[in-house]
Amino acid sequence: MQKLYIIKIGGTLIDDKKALKAFLAQFSEIKEAKILIHGGGKIAETLAEKLKIRQTMIDGRRITNKKTLKVVTMVYAGRINKNIVAKLQSFDCNAIGFSGADGNVIKAEKRQHPEIDFGFVGDIDEKSINHELIINIINLGLVPVFSAITHDKKGNLFNTNADTIAGTIAQALSKYFDTELLFCFDKNGVLENIEDDNSNLKTINKQEFSELKSQGKLHKGILPKLENAFKAKENGVQKVALIKEEKLSDQIKLRNEGTEICL
Numbered sequence: 001m002q003k004l005y006i007i008k009i010g011g012t013l014i015d016d017k018k019a020l021k022a023f024l025a026q027f028s029e030i031k032e033a034k035i036l037i038h039g040g041g042k043i044a045e046t047l048a049e050k051l052k053i054r055q056t057m058i059d060g061r062r063i064t065n066k067k068t069l070k071v072v073t074m075v076y077a078g079r080i081n082k083n084i085v086a087k088l089q090s091f092d093c094n095a096i097g098f099s100g101a102d103g104n105v106i107k108a109e110k111r112q113h114p115e116i117d118f119g120f121v122g123d124i125d126e127k128s129i130n131h132e133l134i135i136n137i138i139n140l141g142l143v144p145v146f147s148a149i150t151h152d153k154k155g156n157l158f159n160t161n162a163d164t165i166a167g168t169i170a171q172a173l174s175k176y177f178d179t180e181l182l183f184c185f186d187k188n189g190v191l192e193n194i195e196d197d198n199s200n201l202k203t204i205n206k207q208e209f210s211e212l213k214s215q216g217k218l219h220k221g222i223l224p225k226l227e228n229a230f231k232a233k234e235n236g237v238q239k240v241a242l243i244k245e246e247k248l249s250d251q252i253k254l255r256n257e258g259t260e261i262c263l
């Protein structure tokens with residue numbers, strides 16, 4: 001099977017102009033087929049606060065009312081997505097940007113919860129992904145760049161966690177490609193001690209994940225990231241790892257950076 005890299009980046013990196021440029025230069029160097037998925041939660045949060053729109057996160061998801069939906073659509077599918085595509089073009093990487101509505105590429109359903117109304121938050125599964133379109137885009141030699149905006153095919157846009165989008169696209173494409181899913185972030189992988197960036201685990205399985213969680217060693221963003229990583233691995237993604245952004249090129253050279261997900 002042909003190799004495919006699916007790479008996810010988040011708001012902390014995107015907010016750092018210099019680091020983002022350096023990362024995109026590394027990404028452009030990858031010779032194999034590749035896809036980039038980006039979040040940008042931190043940037044949407046800053047803009048929403050400036051506009052005095054109060055923000056609430058529950059279970060790693062942003063409660064998305066009408067006003068917040070306008071902000072995240074502008075920030076994720078607009079400014080960030082187009083900026084990344086333009087930067088990639090400057091590195092001779094022929095990128096093409098998507099929201100989930102473009103080409104009906106990611107169809108979501110409004111998140112259902114017995115007590116909480118998440119507003120315009122979309123949940124997705126493998127069937128949500130228009131894998132034929134993505135495969136055609138890759139076969140044209142283009143590099144798809146996905147934002148965290150999806151749609152319901154009834155005219156509504158939704159906000160969907162970017163780690164979930166990365167994991168779900170990887171699941172859908174692992175039937176057609178030898179897929180490596182890399183969650184790139186600001187730490188050296190899963191750390192035993194959050195204060196020590198050298199305390200990363202080389203591998204992590206479900207039991208070790210539960211142990212670290214019950215010891216209170218995993219907080220904030222790492223929890224949904226790991227849940228998505230395990231789900232992808234359990235559903236057939238050939239290789240899944242969490243790595244530091246600066247180590248992308250080393251990982252591609254098979255240096256096995258960060259923390260690899262094991263079953």
Ligand SMILES: Nc1ncnc2c1ncn2[C@@H]1O[C@H](COP(=O)(O)OP(=O)(O)O)[C@@H](O)[C@H]1O
Binds near residue numbers: 013222223
């Ligand atoms: N044990 C841990 N190992 C690594 N990161 C951790 C750990 N516990 C908490 N974190 C936090 O999780 C963050 C990554 O999640 P998040 O901020 O959502 O990333 P992104 O926005 O890049 O998707 C790290 O920056 C770190 O502060």
Ligand SMILES: CC(=O)N[C@@H](CCC(=O)OP(=O)(O)O)C(=O)O
Binds near residue numbers: 010
């Ligand atoms: C529903 C929901 O929570 N969506 C996320 C989408 C962006 C994201 O995931 O950004 P990072 O990867 O930078 O965290 C949010 O609005 O924060």
